[in-house]
Amino acid sequence: MSITLAAGDTLQGVSGTASAITYTIHGDAINAGADAFQVLAQGQIPSSISAVYTVPALTSAIIKTIHLANPTGSDATVSLTVNGTGNAHVILPPVTIAAGTWAVYADDGWRFYSTSGAVMGVGPAGPTGPPSLPTESINFVIDGGGSPIGTGIKGDIVIDFPCTIVAAMLLADQSGSIVIDIWKQVYASYPPLVAQSICASALPTLSSALKEKDTTLTGWTTAISAGDTLRYNVNSAVTLTRVLVSLKITRV
Helix, strand or coil: CCEEECCCCEEEEEECCCCCCEEEEEEEEEECCEEEEEEEEEEECCCCCEEEEECCCCEEEEEEEEEEECCCCCCEEEEEEECCCCHHHEEEEEEEECCCCEEEEECCEEEEECCCCCECCCCCCCCCCCCCCCCEEEEEEEECCCCCCCCEEEEEEECCCCEEEEEEEEEEEEEEEEEEEEEEECHHHCCCCHHHECCCCCCCEEEEEEEEEECCCCCCCCEECCCCEEEEEEEEEECCCEEEEEEEEEEC
């Protein structure tokens, strides 16, 4: 799954050995409706927690891949967080990348590679197997095709794995207002209806704003079962022509 960041959000990193781990981050930078796939950041992880990538103003970013390589002759530890240093912000817990090896994060999570380029079944010098990404994203784009977004049903997606929603984020193409409801239904009872809203009274909302993130989810039905359908409905909208709805989830 991709990692979605809003303007001003930071991806932070720290290594047990300064400049031992190099990083390259690829993804989409979205600005004023234009979406460009590019190298978002590249460098070396410092030995004290620091920002390795900060999303520019008026821009949102969708990180597609993160490459971490250890070209030195000694093993080195590394960890990554988003917008903070506490456990709630960790996207890669401390792991050891052996000398001459590397790790890659992509749609299927983290993979660790040996010096010969083979995928390792057991993580190097420490954890058993490659660590899974604690938080992933379910993304849905509501696009007015250059015109203001109208109200009503905007589409459905099927979730193929059980998970728990831990946060909801909205990223818009410009400052504006929108209220979105999300309905959930099992396959046998498709389609979802307003009575199956998972948002209670805490609907994802922008009010004359460019972005919004809700980690409290008051009253939400956060559990999703494999095969559930999510339906996205716009209750109201002003000005906006494009909005990304990103649900942060953990697999169960």
